[in-house]
Amino acid sequence: MQSGIVGGSTSRTLDINEFRAFVMIDEYVPLIFINATDSPRAKIFSLCHELVHIWLGIDELYNDIFTANRTFNNEKLEIFCNEVAAEILLPKQLLKNIYDKQEDVNVNINNISKRYSVSKLVTCIRMKNVNLINKKTFDSVYANLLENIEENFSKEKQNDQSNSGGNFYNLLGSRLDPRFVHSVNRKAREGSILYTEAYELVGAKGKTYDKLMDHMEGRCN
Incomplete structure (x- = not known):
């Protein structure tokens, strides 16, 4: 399921800073709920993350934001689910094969993100984890990506408010x-x-x- 509002009230939107997705484990019909206000690529990652929870049979609220350090009820579990989700979307060996060492790191991030429908943040983290970029480069690039995402999110939110309505x-x-x-x-x-x-x-x-x-x-x- 996915929704970006509480019930049918368009004035009560679901804040991605509160949650991006969650899963309810059930042997017969497990349920994944996605916050529809999130970006398309982020929703794909959330879906994979919650799918790992289903495979493990352990439910847990996925409430990770990029601008603050959060403590999870089971931090090791959340890290594991993130790593598996990242491997599903952007396998380690594939990433090493497609990374172009002749290009700038930002060019690589843009190209890979578009081609495989993975967010730029996840792509950047993945590059660091497979040792394609060092920590210094990662810190610099990651900070810039965060700043751009926050600016774009603010613009999209303003556009959504001005273009409210629809079918x-x-x-x-x-x-x-x-x-x-x-x-x-x-x-x-x-x-x-x-x-x-x-x-x-x-x-x-x-x-x-x-x-x-x-x-x-x-x-x-």
């Missing part, structure tokens, strides 16, 4: 897995669950529910 059903549909919606609607039509329960499960009721079903039709294929 309600596109927004609601983006927060739901089409297969889940299809399953809920089928159960409601069969009488296996009450429509009031179906309304609660998808976050829409009455005519809004019917319109959402029409909007989602075919997306589960």
Whole structure:
């Protein structure tokens, strides 16, 4: 699941400084929740991070921000999940093979980040961890990346506020897995669950529910 707001209130956005993602472990249907206000590449990393938690069978709030030092309930576990997520997205051997020693470190970061949909921060950290750049270079480049990210985030937030609105059903549909919606609607039509329960499960009721079903039709294929 993903959402960037509390319930259906567009005025109550989810702050990535509070959490980026979390996972609820369940033997039958584990759940990963992604903060939709995060950047696309950061969401991909969060997804991989939480997937590792599922593999391990240990749930833990992923609440890592880049501008402050945080203490986790299990710091070693979080570091391990980050390392595995980084290896999934940017394997060590692959990174060593594609790193161009003839190019500037920033050029390498930009090229690799775009090609493999990994954030520049993760790419930079990965380069340091596999010894492609030294600590001095890392500290300098990382600080600049942080500054640029904070500036871009502020601009994006201002643009989002000035361009608020959009299609309600596109927004609601983006927060739901089409297969889940299809399953809920089928159960409601069969009488296996009450429509009031179906309304609660998808976050829409009455005519809004019917319109959402029409909007989602075919997306589960």
